[in-house]
Amino acid sequence: MIELTELTKRYGRDSRGHLAVDHVSFTARPGRVTGFLGPNGAGKSTSLRILTGLTPPTSGTATILGRRYRDLPNPGREVGVLLDASAQHVGRTGREILRVAAQTMRLPGGRVQEMLDLVGLTEAESARRVRDYSLGMRQRLGLAAALLGDPAVLVLDEPANGLDPAGIRWMRDLLRDYARRGGTVLLSSHLLHEIEVVADDIVVIGQGRIVAGGTKEELLADERTFVRATDSVALAAALLADGHSTEPVADGLCTDADLATTGQVAHRARLPLVELRRADGAGLEEMFLRLTADTQRETTHPTSGEGAAA
Numbered sequence: 058m059i060e061l062t063e064l065t066k067r068y069g070r071d072s073r074g075h076l077a078v079d080h081v082s083f084t085a086r087p088g089r090v091t092g093f094l095g096p097n098g099a100g101k102s103t104s105l106r107i108l109t110g111l112t113p114p115t116s117g118t119a120t121i122l123g124r125r126y127r128d129l130p131n132p133g134r135e136v137g138v139l140l141d142a143s144a145q146h147v148g149r150t151g152r153e154i155l156r157v158a159a160q161t162m163r164l165p166g167g168r169v170q171e172m173l174d175l176v177g178l179t180e181a182e183s184a185r186r187v188r189d190y191s192l193g194m195r196q197r198l199g200l201a202a203a204l205l206g207d208p209a210v211l212v213l214d215e216p217a218n219g220l221d222p223a224g225i226r227w228m229r230d231l232l233r234d235y236a237r238r239g240g241t242v243l244l245s246s247h248l249l250h251e252i253e254v255v256a257d258d259i260v261v262i263g264q265g266r267i268v269a270g271g272t273k274e275e276l277l278a279d280e281r282t283f284v285r286a287t288d289s290v291a292l293a294a295a296l297l298a299d300g301h302s303t304e305p306v307a308d309g310l311c312t313d314a315d316l317a318t319t320g321q322v323a324h325r326a327r328l329p330l331v332e333l334r335r336a337d338g339a340g341l342e343e344m345f346l347r348l349t350a351d352t353q354r355e356t357t358h359p360t361s362g363e364g365a366a367a
């Protein structure tokens with residue numbers, strides 16, 4: 058279990074310093090993958106760095122299994138951390154890095170080979186110095202290091218970075234399986250599709266503040282109604298007159314009126330309907346852009362298809 062409570066980080070000494078994380082609270086639960094989503098500079102890495110004891114918070118708390126990272130007796134065996142795959146000791150081979158970590162954690166020697174097999178690093182690759190690793194290989198090694206102590210919690214910053222499509226699929230299966238066996242996974246990503254397929258719960262951050270959180274189903278649920286009538290213009294007018302908003306979608310309308318109300322409005326206006334159903338979920342990308350609209354650098358102009366710097 059991971060718990061962030063009113064976590065705040067201000068860089069710089071006084072109140073004019075940059076507020077990177079602003080009263081962030083959320084929980085990542087066991088048996089679930091929690092996706093931490095947000096635009097560039099939103100405060101994801103800062104939050105994860107505080108959680109894993111690398112940066113002190115200005116105020117608030119972040120705990121893993123009920124304790125601050127620095128108070129965990131044997132952190133490597135309780136939480137696996139992969140924040141920056143490039144931060145590994147580049148002069149050592151992959152196998153050496155794991156061997157040293159295994160010794161520090163007092164793990165049996167066989168665990169190193171087990172992890173190399175698990176992340177798909179070959180004998181030859183594990184004997185190469187890390188400076189000669191590709192980004193994807195560093196990510197695999199980083200994940201092997203994170204999993205080495207068989208921890209109950211995983212904290213990963215952009216773990217899919219640099220992985221090829223097969224590697225992304227492999228990582229996804231690994232994380233899902235880890236959560237299925239009761240582990241807690243917190244991972245940040247910009248890759249919306251990746252979060253959509255791997256996460257059970259999603260937390261969205263924008264400019265240091267949590268703007269949405271909940272299960273994936275809750276966040277992606279669309280309460281609106283899709284309706285198609287022989288006369289869309291007349292139906293839009295009837296819905297509007299009844300106090301509902303409408304928006305043309307494909308060959309019909311989306312409205313905030315529920316199914317029964319939409320049917321009644323059409324019936325009263327004597328407008329035959331061709332189709333009436335719940336609107337399809339808008340998808341994570343649309344939700345993400347809507348929720349973080351105030352915090353995006355780019356403004357999207359769907360009609361012109363051009364982006365302009367804000």
Ligand SMILES: Nc1ncnc2c1ncn2[C@@H]1O[C@H](COP(=O)(O)OP(=O)(O)OP(=O)(O)O)[C@@H](O)[C@H]1O
Pocket residue numbers: 068069075077095096097098099100101102103104247
């Ligand atoms: N050491 C630091 N000193 C001053 N400001 C910092 C420092 N580290 C991060 N920041 C600022 O804090 C804000 C949040 O940064 P952070 O790296 O947490 O964002 P992020 O959500 O991880 O972004 P990205 O998706 O681009 O990695 C940014 O405005 C960043 O410039």
